[in-house]
Amino acid sequence: MTLTEIANEWRPPMTSLVDRKVIVIGGSSGIGLGVAEAALNCGAEVVIVSRSPAKLQAAERTLNTGHVTSLVADMTDEADVARLFEEIGPFDHLVSTAGTLPPGDPIGSTDMEAVRGFVENKLIGAVMLSKHAVRTLKAGGSMTFTSGINKDKPPVPGGSVVSAIAGSFSYFARALALELAPTRVNVVSPGWVDTPMWDIVGEAKSSFFADMAARLPSRKIPTAADVAAAYVYLMESEFTTGETIRIDGGHNLI
Numbered sequence: 120m121t122l123t124e125i126a127n128e129w130r131p132p133m134t135s136l137v138d139r140k141v142i143v144i145g146g147s148s149g150i151g152l153g154v155a156e157a158a159l160n161c162g163a164e165v166v167i168v169s170r171s172p173a174k175l176q177a178a179e180r181t182l183n184t185g186h187v188t189s190l191v192a193d194m195t196d197e198a199d200v201a202r203l204f205e206e207i208g209p210f211d212h213l214v215s216t217a218g219t220l221p222p223g224d225p226i227g228s229t230d231m232e233a234v235r236g237f238v239e240n241k242l243i244g245a246v247m248l249s250k251h252a253v254r255t256l257k258a259g260g261s262m263t264f265t266s267g268i269n270k271d272k273p274p275v276p277g278g279s280v281v282s283a284i285a286g287s288f289s290y291f292a293r294a295l296a297l298e299l300a301p302t303r304v305n306v307v308s309p310g311w312v313d314t315p316m317w318d319i320v321g322e323a324k325s326s327f328f329a330d331m332a333a334r335l336p337s338r339k340i341p342t343a344a345d346v347a348a349a350y351v352y353l354m355e356s357e358f359t360t361g362e363t364i365r366i367d368g369g370h371n372l373i
């Protein structure tokens with residue numbers, strides 16, 4: 120690359136999150152890793168959290184900066200969550216993208232253990248994070264949770280549980296935004312995003328994505344970095360609270 124090309128590509132560093140500490144639960148993969156990178160690019164100190172030490176180490180290597188640290192914790196384990204916030208101390212923004220694949224059985228053959236595990240991981244986990252985060256979340260800070268397109272377009276059959284849980288986040292955030300004001304509480308609702316969560320479909324992923332992209336008003340499937348911009352906006356915007364922001368390429372419209 121020539122010096123002129125380098126100069127043309129150079130952008131001034133963004134500084135909107137300088138001196139801010141951001142915790143990303145689920146920051147070792149997918150959307151959370153994208154949020155961690157975006158927050159770092161805006162000058163934040165970032166703590167990424169998930170259950171797997173190996174995934175966290177790989178994520179730290181990817182992010183490759185001294186401004187990121189990682190902590191192992193399972194957000195469904197209250198002792199872990201309490202220890203996590205004690206260890207981190209005062210911080211500015213909590214983001215949770217943590218989640219696992221939802222159960223997808225038709226209602227008549229529901230595996231109740233799988234449903235309980237999903238609710239525990241997604242919704243109870245968010246409640247537990249909020250409970251312990253409020254002790255050390257600084258004034259002017261925010262919490263951002265993650266729902267998803269399944270509340271607007273539930274898979275049929277088998278989408279009732281994931282639709283209910285994803286939908287519940289909007290009401291959780293609205294109520295908590297009032298209770299915790301002026302701390303802001305919001306939700307990001309992504310459509311399909313190209314992340315490791317999709318590895319489960321194997322080689323079919325590229326044809327799934329091509330078919331969906333052709334149907335979407337956006338005509339493409341976003342990366343984690345594309346979606347991370349919504350989380351950064353919610354950390355920055357002092358006037359957005361109790362809100363659910365869709366970033367789904369118009370999926371909810373089709």
Ligand SMILES: NC(=O)c1ccc[n+]([C@@H]2O[C@H](COP(=O)([O-])OP(=O)(O)OC[C@H]3O[C@@H](n4cnc5c(N)ncnc54)[C@H](OP(=O)(O)O)[C@@H]3O)[C@@H](O)[C@H]2O)c1
Pocket residue numbers: 144145146147148149150151168169170171172174192193194195216217218219240244265266267268269308309310311312313314315316317
């Ligand atoms: N990708 C999509 O197309 C899409 C679309 C709509 C909504 N969403 C939602 O967005 C969220 C993130 O999806 P993604 O695609 O980024 O998934 P992903 O790449 O699989 O990442 C999920 C992250 O959550 C962590 N995690 C899971 N359970 C946890 C727990 N109990 N405690 C702490 N960390 C936990 C995982 O790490 P460990 O395994 O190490 O814990 C991982 O870092 C999910 O809730 C998903 O339902 C995704």
